């Protein structure tokens with residue numbers, strides 16, 4: 220099988236700063252070596268797949284508990300300290316058990332529809348915050364670096380759903396406890412982005428480590444962060460990540476003591492049903508928060524950027540909202556199917572900027588892919604960025620054309636393997652419906668309230684890989700009141 224050798228990879232990644240360009244390297248290597256190629260790192264290798272049908276074949280052949288990457292050292296660390304893993308890092312039977320509990324409450328659109336009201340309260344605060352921020356600018360309209368704002372929105376939104384409480388991220392004066400919480404999370408995000416959530420990248424790191432190119436395995440770096448981070452040290456008492464879970468537990472206890480019925484969302488269900496241990500609940504709440512904030516905020520930032528750059532698309536979206544929902548009607552989850560264009564905007568945004576440009580799988584049986592025998596236990600890298608930009612899969616692939624998703628019921632197809640930003644199958648993103656709810660409702664209300672325009676302060680924004688696919692520079696946009 221063709222592919223880059225160790226020397227070439229060292230040159231590409233270290234000399235030419237390839238870690239920030241993983242998405243481009245996928246495309247480049249696909250052009251050079253074909254849709255299936257083997258990257259060598261010393262004695263180890265990764266097989267990369269950049270073909271829609273081959274990706275489909277791999278994902279359709281998955282067993283009961285698919286594995287993204289070899290997590291042995293991570294697992295050993297958790298075992299050593301008696302700490303529970305969350306869904307992202309768990310494997311085998313433990314993963315199956317947790318997934319089957321968590322999926323009951325958040326995997327279907329109707330499961331998350333109940334959170335519309337809570338998310339809308341957060342969006343009302345987001346809009347207030349936009350008014351405050353733009354009033355501080357000379358033109359009275361610009362918000363600089365919208366991702367900062369959307370980070371706070373996503374954190375507040377996801378916490379509202381997961382912890383069933385508000386953090387105050389969008390207030391003018393953020394509560395001190397929340398400031399500390401955001402700081403702890405930011406530290407973890409920076410570690411997390413280059414490790415757990417970027418399996419494609421972590422395979423590269425692990426292989427480099429195996430080839431003794433790195434002094435320490437990457438996991439050790441993350442393990443150190445875990446030890447020193449106040450947030451993720453789940454078992455050590457009074458930490459910010461636990462406070463919200465513990466508060467909920469106390470509230471439930473007091474309701475029970477008073478003979479009241481207990482109702483609530485996911486966290487309440489987990490605490491009452493006791494299907495997961497408290498340690499597992501802490502671990503999963505933290506991992507879901509980590510997995511859910513940056514992904515959602517980057518996607519929202521890219522969507523706003525694309526809409527600002529394409530006023531004609533934005534106008535069509537606005538007209539659809541005005542005609543099918545109403546100019547001032549606050550949307551809820553069941554309004555979203557009436558607005559196919561807003562759904563298409565999200566799908567097209569994620570095609571052009573898939574937050575996870577690549578994903579990993581360890582094969583659980585021998586497979587023949589593209590004519591090659593791939594033995595059980597091989598680390599695969601699924602090159603979603605490359606398939607998203609392939610002209611074979613999407614005509615005029617470089618252009619933002621949300622309407623392409625409106626044809627032939629494309630919106631509801633989950634099996635368009637050219638663009639699967641949330642993954643596919645049993646190990647796909649468990650937070651997909653939460654992310655969609657937060658993004659759809661926010662986009663609808665932002666477009667109802669504002670005409671979103673490119674600010675003269677905005678340079679063209681290119682993507683860079685920092686674990687996730689992130690905006691390479693700050694996105695500044697003008698939020699003009701809609702007349």
Ligand code: HEM
Pocket residue numbers: 287306307308318377506507508510511512514515518569574575578579639640641642643645646647648649650651653654
């Ligand atoms: C636009 C937003 C998001 C995108 C694009 C995204 C994408 C992904 C992808 C590609 C995976 C890997 C799937 C696979 O291996 O097949 C994943 C896994 C995961 N995501 Fe998301 N995600 C998003 C938001 C969220 C949110 C909001 C949450 C939680 C509230 C979340 C929680 C998770 C978890 C826990 C996993 C691991 C699932 C498992 O291993 O069983 N994600 N996500």
